[in-house]
Amino acid sequence: DAGVTQSPTHLIKTRGQQVTLRCSPKSGHDTVSWYQQALGQGPQFIFQYYEEEERQRGNFPDRFSGHQFPNYSSELNVNALLLGDSALYLCASSTNTGVGAQHFGDGTRLSIL
């Protein structure tokens, strides 16, 4: 039973570029959340997708957008990259009826030059 998988594992971009990160949830999970974890910090909630719609959003600008597909996989898109966007991006999946326990992928390390 595969857990949460994220791709790519590492990515290097330059300021102003755009990036797409991908996530496949754990089998049986229908809800996907994205987090940004800066170095030495806890995960910061970006947004959550359920039934292909964004239903919760944290304090992130519109440069951050996402999508969920019918198979529950998800993408995180970031436009006009800034140096401050350098971080580990974590995807977490859960069930809509669950109590909030989430299963995390190993993340995508995004470096902005």
Added chain:
Amino acid sequence: AQSVTQLGSHVSVSEGALVLLRCNYSSSVPPYLFWYVQYPNQGLQLLLKYTSAATLVKGINGFEAEFKKSETSFHLTKPSAHMSDAAEYFCAVSAYSGGYQKVTFGTGTKLQVIP
């Protein structure tokens, strides 16, 4: 509104000594509480969760945590530290907000185990 405070960004213990990582939470509704562990270059792994059943929760790798409503605390303990416990630990609170579960993480405590 909800929040989590983890006291001590770094904790050092000797191998075989008691591990105590502190977590205090704030929530306007009954919360669910979690501890996660993160090893370098990996995602977060769930250690244990409190979901309003027993107040003493046992998790993986010998860890346990006790929910104390009067103290709004959910401290993580392990009787005897092992070298493999060296990692970063995150406490998280989850509560219903606007019809959905909202999860908030603490800033983490890095545990060092000294041989």
